[in-house]
Amino acid sequence: MEGKFQSGFVNIFGAPNAGKSTLLNLLLGERLVITSSKVQTTRHRILGILTEDNYQIVFSDTPGIIEAKYKLHEKMMAQVKSALEDADIAIIVHDITKPMEELNDLMALIKLKSPAILLLNKTDRYSGDVPLVDLLAQYAAAYPKWDIQPISAKTKHNTEKILPLILEKLPEGPPYYTGDNISDRNERFFVSELIREQIYTLYEDEIPYHAAVNIQAFEEKTTLTVIKADIVVSRETQKMILLGKGGSMIKQLGINSRMSITEFIGRKVHLELFVKVRPHWRDNENHLREYGYNA
């Protein structure tokens, strides 16, 4: 095996109906790792993991970002933004039969830092007045930093070009999910997201931004699943807020989280939460990876 391995998170987004699911099914094929459709976390959702000899691509999306009906709380919107910034690569799917303004409106909503690939989908349906090459030139002028690729997810026109575009940008690094523990790792990941979601619901403003959730133990016993999770903050004062008066807040957090995890994994759950103070944890790249913050 060659030495080089690439691994990273690819966040897919686009307007409803742009063709994201069709595209993902195509990219992942049989290798789709099914994740619960119930999971709609504040941050992101893993859609599937593509692992080959030399690379692993974790496809995720940011639920609800575009749907008008989905009323985003301001702080959730900030989460969404950071999720997009954090991904290694962004794939934007735009229906080429729709005006470019729709894409512009979408891009005005989010602050994208990741390298981006714009897939102009549904070329098979395009019959506009402007010739396709001219239209592509317009997109290229509007988004000069992006790779732009016209495709049809339906007829598979140009779709073989997508993977090489991703691999060009995918960072080098070890896989995030390995071998048999993929589903287990996924479950852990989702459990930490569910706890984060409850932190969002329960606490004010800045606390959710400063708290990371790290699953320390995930043990399947015969009648229940025992989960131990650290909530990591950087300051003692944040810990006090998380705990609440006489521990009342953390108790509530435990109750809420347990309910939502039980629903997710479909088993009885024993949940233990620990609040830990680690100054500067946000500054440390390895810690961030460890806590799933690069997803």
Ligand SMILES: Nc1nc2c(ncn2[C@@H]2O[C@H](COP(=O)(O)OP(=O)(O)OP(=O)(O)O)[C@@H](O)[C@H]2O)c(=O)[nH]1
């Ligand atoms: N003609 C044509 N239709 C496509 C193409 N890609 C997707 N579609 C169709 O467009 C519709 C929406 O596709 P989806 O893949 O469900 O789109 P989506 O972006 O996942 O939609 P949401 O789940 O609503 O966000 C479906 O009827 C697809 O069959 C394409 O390349 N050409």
